[in-house]
Amino acid sequence: MAFSIARFVEDCRAVRARPDWADAVAGLLAEAVREPGAIDAEVALRGSSARKGFDVWLQSGDLTIYQVEGRPGLISPPHDHAGVAVVGVYRGSEGYQNYRMAAGRLAPAGRVTVEAPDVAVLSPDLIHALDNSDSPGSGSIHIYDNAHFDLAQRRLWNPDTLVEAPYSTAQQFKWTKGARPAA
Ligand SMILES: [Fe+2]
Numbered sequence: 001m002a003f004s005i006a007r008f009v010e011d012c013r014a015v016r017a018r019p020d021w022a023d024a025v026a027g028l029l030a031e032a033v034r035e036p037g038a039i040d041a042e043v044a045l046r047g048s049s050a051r052k053g054f055d056v057w058l059q060s061g062d063l064t065i066y067q068v069e070g071r072p073g074l075i076s077p078p079h080d081h082a083g084v085a086v087v088g089v090y091r092g093s094e095g096y097q098n099y100r101m102a103a104g105r106l107a108p109a110g111r112v113t114v115e116a117p118d119v120a121v122l123s124p125d126l127i128h129a130l131d132n133s134d135s136p137g138s139g140s141i142h143i144y145d146n147a148h149f150d151l152a153q154r155r156l157w158n159p160d161t162l163v164e165a166p167y168s169t170a171q172q173f174k175w176t177k178g179a180r181p182a183a
Helices: 005-015 021-032 036-046 048-052 169-174
Strands: 054-060 063-070 085-102 105-115 118-122 127-130 138-144
Touching (some): 005 021, 005 054, 005 063, 021 118, 021 138, 036 085, 036 138, 048 063, 105 118
Antiparallel strands (some): 054 063, 085 105, 085 118, 085 127, 085 138
């Protein structure tokens, strides 16, 4: 059966209450990322990703799902997710610059590349930046166990000074380099 956004969201919702929800969602994502053409076709019909670079499939208090068109050269500021994140890359590759806190300061802590088709479960204490500076571009699906956008307890850092700043989605986008300008 071809990939369907509506069915995928339903399937993720159906496993969210399970204690092993992240592994269950990772299993659903592992199936989805094997159908990049079908994902791209559904995303293209919705139009949001072509305009904004991402397409929110679901946002709720305990589950948020969205697709990202990670253009080559896209670099986000360092951030956390205030919860578990499950990421599936279905096209190209997505780079992550990881960070750690050292003596109260944010410090680089290695890079990770996720190449399609692949799925990664990210720990709730992870701090990272999406960094597609070495990527041909990516198509990916991001799933979180919270409302994700404008969540006050999330953390954000200025990418130039690595000084922490109050979290907001607007500030995160402002500090994202190489993003498609908002239409
Ligand atoms: Fe992230």
